[in-house]
Amino acid sequence: MFDLYYWPTPNGHKITLFLEEAGLDYTIKPVDIGKGDQFTADYLSISPNNKMPALxxxxxxxxxxxQTVFESGAILLYLAEKTGQFLPTGPRARVEVLEWLFWQVAGLGPMLGQNHHFNQYAPEKIPYAQDRYTNETRRLYGVLDKRLDGRDFIAGGAYSIADMAAYPWIVPHAKQKMDLADFPNVQRWFDAITARPATAKAYALGPQVNPDLGQPLTEEQRRHMFGQPAR
Structure with missing residues (x-):
């Protein structure tokens, strides 16, 4: 039923988490962002922002x-509405999930993405940028930790697309210079999601699609991922 244009990144994992939890049939269409697949005309017709994933x-x-859908948050919302899963129907509960979904796509993802870039990938180490995004990462972890105080999941008692959106960005916490011991509520929540069978299935796809997952980037990969100007 679904084609998922995917590469094993946090945003890609968001969608495989949903698809595996919901037990939906889907076909992986790899988008090798290190080779520039995201800039092909065919892919741009689906995802005009040349980002991954797309559905x-x-x-x-x-x-x-x-129906084509781009942007990971929009894809999660589309799938939740279509299937009637992982998004409450009650108006107040629905707003709560959407607030935290938007929190992730507007804040947690972009800020942690900059943390990754300046701490791992930037050819020149810029202490101001490293401190800026590491500190913002810590602030956002603190926001999430406070939110999870007394709650099993971000939007309350039920696992939702808000959790699916945030979890993949917490997986590389060590690379973000974060220690989950400093955020006990996040640690508890993280461990609970990690233990879900669908999470294991979703993350097992990563090395299947990209056997070089975790290896240092080549210069060609850096050029395609970080060096593309406006066209």
Missing amino acids: VDHAPADGGAP
Whole structure:
């Protein structure tokens, strides 16, 4: 039913988490961002921001042509609405999930992404940038830790797309210079999601799709991932 244009990054993992939890049929279409697959004309017709992931639904609700969806948060919302899963129907509970979904896509992801870049990938170490994004990462972890005080999941008692959005960005916490022991509520939540069978299935896809996962980037990969100007 679904084609998932995917590479094993935090944003890619968000969608495989949903698809595995919901037990949906999908086909992986690898988008090798280190080779520049995200800039091909075919992919840009689906994802005009040249980012990954993207989704194609071959059986949309209106029965028409396949529906394309880009941006990971939009994909999670689309899948939740289509399947009726991982998004409450009650208006207040729904708003709560959407608040934290948007918190992730607007803050947690971008800030932690900059942390990764300046602490791991930047060819020149810039202490101000490293401190700036490490400190902002710590602040956001603190926000999440406070939110999870007395709650099993971000939006309350039920696992939701808000959790699926945030979890993959916490997985590389050590590379972000974060110690989960400093955030006990985040640690408890993180361990609970890690233990879910669907999480293991989603993350097992990473090395299958990219056998070089975790290896240092080549100069070609850096050029495609970090050096593309406007076209």
